[in-house]
Amino acid sequence: MLRQPVNDLVVVLPGILGSRLADAEGHEVWGASGAALWQGIRTFGRSVGRLTLPADLGDDHPGDGVQVLGAVRDVHGIPGLWKGVDGYSALLDWLEQHFTVRRRHPGDPTGTSANLLEFGYDWRLSCRYNARLLRDRVDEELGRWRASAPARRDARVTFICHSMGGLVARYYVKCLGGHEITRRLITIGTPHRGSIDALETLVNGYGLGLGRLRLAVAPMTSFARSLPSLHQLTPDYACLATGEGLLYTRELPHNLPGVDGELLRDAGRFHQEIRDAATPDDGFAPFVGVGQPTATTGTFSEDGERITTLLTVDGTSEGGDGRVPRLSAHPPGATSGHTPNELHGSLQNNSGVRDALWNLLAPEPAYHRGPEHGPVPLGVLAPDWVANGEPYEIAVTVPPGTPRGDELRIRAVLRPVGAGQVIERTLTNLGGGAYGTTLTDPLVPGPYRVTIGAAGRPDSTVTALLLAGDEERGESDD
Known part of the structure; x- marks a missing residue:
């Protein structure tokens, strides 16, 4: 197969739960996928207390020795925290098969021939923290790639990001100077304006209503509520239906039950920083899953202790990818994008997404379809x-x-x-x-x-x- 030429550095970022984590001794604590997923979730539920983050961590690392091992390869997820997501090995393999990009391999320890970077990160931590790590890693890898051959001196970076990975990359591009070397920022199902499901998890707690599938409910709830990242996935739009209409979480006269109010307020500041950044959105291409019933707003229970999600906003169903509402995945200011009819966890491996990626990365489309047999x-x-x-x-x-x-x-x-x-x-x-x-x-x-x-x-x-x-x-x- 003739591979299409790509002279840039291509960086792939997974979403929340999409990177494998190891403890200070090098033992994997998160990363079970595929056939081992069910047992891996049980093991994670029993040891999750060690991964719970301290209060007032902010945008720092807790110093607990947790290491990142790379992207999760196959189906993964934790019920009640974030819905199942397919792995990233199929996407990485497809990129290598169809374009002149390759990952670093043992026979090339210096990476001089590698221009496909798999950027795993500690998904527990603030997106700001991980954006700083992304900046440092891209500076290193792009400098190496540009220096490896005269034809690469003007190489830039294309980011392909699934879910929360798009928030990490967009903060880097908009707020940390990344726009200067970025050719394209492609986000796939990224909750640029948040997801009501994340807020529901924080308020209602992990595992409630799962019946016999409950796993270590109390430790998992404490773990979820300690994550700056999960708070940064909460809605940055008016999402709570009250007697006064739809309100932002910041407009409520009280803190949400069980939720760290400062983490929630800081999440609002995180999104505000991206909105206020004066850097252009050139090359920004959001891929937005559509056509799926998607929770978009929520109401409080009578006692005010729980949130019930709704599939509508102001009575209208706008849909989305089943996890991220359409209004969130295509943020204000975005002038282009692609709308596959797919669910959130499978977007990165959807055939329509692959076609659109080809059109962005290659000089010619993979093939041309006729209109007579549309999907x-x-x-x-x-x-x-x-x-x-x-x-x-x-x-x-x-x-x-x-x-x-x-x-x-x-x-x-x-x-x-x-x-x-x-x-x-x-x-x-x-x-x-x-x-x-x-x-x-x-x-x-x-x-x-x-x-x-x-x-x-x-x-x-x-x-x-x-x-x-x-x-x-x-x-x-x-």
Whole structure:
């Protein structure tokens, strides 16, 4: 295969939970993925107390010896903290296969031939802290790359960022001088204006409502509430429905229950710094997942102790990628972008995203499609985790006005990550562009990729990620 020429340094940043972490002794404490994910989550739940951050940490490192080992390779996530996300090895491999970029390998210890950088980071910490590390690493790697050959002296940087990685990179580009050497900043499902799901986790606590899938609820809640990063993922838009209309969290007359008020206020300052930066947005390309039911606002319970999320803002459903609302992933001031019909955890491996990346990185598109068989936009609602014996329900909607949208044959295929039995189901046509199915057979514990698509329309496929658990409970669940 003829690879397309790319003379720049390409930097890939994963999202929250997307980097592997080790303790001071070098033992991996977070990074389980793929078939080992379920057991890895249990282990993490039992040891999470050691990773909880101290109060008043700010934009510093806690000095606890935690090291970063690189990006997580396969399906990962922690139920109740952040929904499942596919790994980054497929994206990195695709970049190497189709473009003249390569990662550093053991036979090239100096990295003179490497211009594909996998930037893992300690996702517990402030995005400001990680943006400073990104600045230092990019300065080092770009200087090395430019010095390695005369033709590379004018090389710049292209950032490809998933989820929270886009906040780290954008802060560097906008606030730390990164715009001077950046050619493109590509963000994929980045919550530039936050996600109500992050706020729900902080207020309601980890694991509430998970039934038999609960894991070390108290330690995990304390851990989540200690993270500056998770606070920086909370909404930077009016998101709380009250009797006075939609309010910003900063407009509430009281602190939110259980939430560190200073961390929340500092998160607002973080987003304000990006908005106020006078640097241009040249080369900024946000990729925005659309067409999926997405929590956008929230209301308080009667006692004011919990938040219930809503799929609407001012009564209107604007959708998103199931995790990040559309209004958040495409921030004010962005003049370009791409809108794949996909769920958050699978955006970086979506075929439409790959096509758009090709058009940004290469001089010519990969191929040209005709308009006669365009994709059907499927909105998919499916749980991210189920306990053994609990039903797994999939609901699909097709937007009104879609030609023959109520005559489709929609299939769901559940593939275990690793070995295991593949399960296929045809969804029931419920009329009016609605389809659904319920699986009641017990699932083998572990992660699954669930592909939902319309027959004859391969470009319509949406990929959901599912974690099936068993009925056993971790040692620290009491």
